[in-house]
Amino acid sequence: MGEVLAGGLLRAGWDPSEISLAARREERRREVETATGISTSLDPAEAAAGRRIVVVAVKPGDVPRLLEQIVGSISADQVLISLAAGVSTAVYEASLGEVPVVRAMPNTPAQIDAGVTALAGGAFVDDDAMGLASEVLGAVGETIVLAEQLMDAVTAVSGTGPAYVFILAEAMVEAAIREGLPWHAAEKLVEQTIRGAGMLLAQTDLTPARLRAQVTSPGGTTAAAIHVLEERGFRALVEDAVRAAAQRSRELGERASSTSG
Template sequence: MIAIIGGGKMGEALLAGLLATGYEPNQVLVTEPDSERAAELRERYQVAAVPLAESARRAATLVLAIKPQDMVELLDELSGDLGSDTLVISIAAGITTSLLEKHLSGEVAVVRAMPNTPALVSRGMTAVSGGAHTGEAQLDHAESLLRAVGDVVRVPERHMDTVTAISGSGPAYFYFIAETMIEAGVAMGMTRDAAKKLVTQTISGAAAMLGDAAAHPVVLREAVTSPGGTTAAAVRELERHGVRTAFTDAIEAARERSRQLSEG
């Protein structure tokens, strides 16, 4: 039995993903304090919406999909109800495995996961790290569950702040680029709808090529860049304005902020 604690957007995305990949409604529980939201999820997915203590007693795996600021209170409430073999997976940003273990009694197996928002359309990227009492089989199980909303990679926990900066915050970087490209098209006389369609499909197609190709991104970029052509002129301007350095600095800033949040 799997219990999803928190029925927000990410919790619902995982719930829908699990059901779409073969889990039956009677294999999944949901705990959501908002009674209207709990009723909505129960009606939409035909799953049982139960109190926290019942989820903790019945489920072998708990996925904590709540806000980071609510985590300590929830862990303290959960602690006495967990079985010795329970696996706890947290998808709350900045919550370390050591914090999870500190507030859960006994040697509970915990997994820290960092998904991103494309999980809402089953195209997410999630990184996972295991705690001190977490074995390979439990990490494998966590990865299997999280693949319901996209791809998964296992990393040492010391890299989780970098993961947050690259893939956790990453969608915003691409939305920023898309916004800029669309506005440039509009400024040059295109309709907003046409510019958005061009930009959206271009980003989607480029991402597909990057995912499918064995070639390095530099090789793919050079394949588009004819000597003396339009792309070469554009890339020259990007380099002149220090866009590469700005992106690197932005990612480093996001990593540092993630570290600050992790440290409380």
């Protein structure tokens, strides 16, 4: 996700000299430097030195080790943006002191600048700091500012959300092939259906329920399909999946809090 964000900033017109990256393995460091043209270090404190914005894009379990590496080198006039799922701003503040920390949850469509990122400010974040964080994440899609206690829910909805759409796409392609469509046609029909439905949802003021009603004529084919989905508990399944993801986000955050500081 760090590399995706760096790529988005370059596409948004940032100069490579305005960015530094850190990796923890020499092989990865070289790979990232070659792919992005951005100077890369094995020392996160060195990469963060003198930068107005510092983005932490390691796995939640790696946050405590990273904090050990950067403690004492992040100051109150920098803004730290954490992408780590479940890790609260308080975890960073407990190690780094009165530093503005913005917790951010992007998603993988960021790869094509079509992501959505929720942002939540910690105790020392002012409008300027939040503005900078919104600008950085805005390079890879839309942003929305929310209260921090909602971030586990955000993780479960939009952070994890692309996977729900992809598993639906997989299932639709398999079903299409079973109905006799050639593979390439099944893929094209499913891809464009999901793209078109998403665009329709985003570009009209109609609710998902209203748009679904538009496709559903009484006694028709969509009604038959929706009946099966409802009868087999599709909605409850989605709700349970989202709840499981939110719970996992909380657990990951608790683990990071208990192993840091």
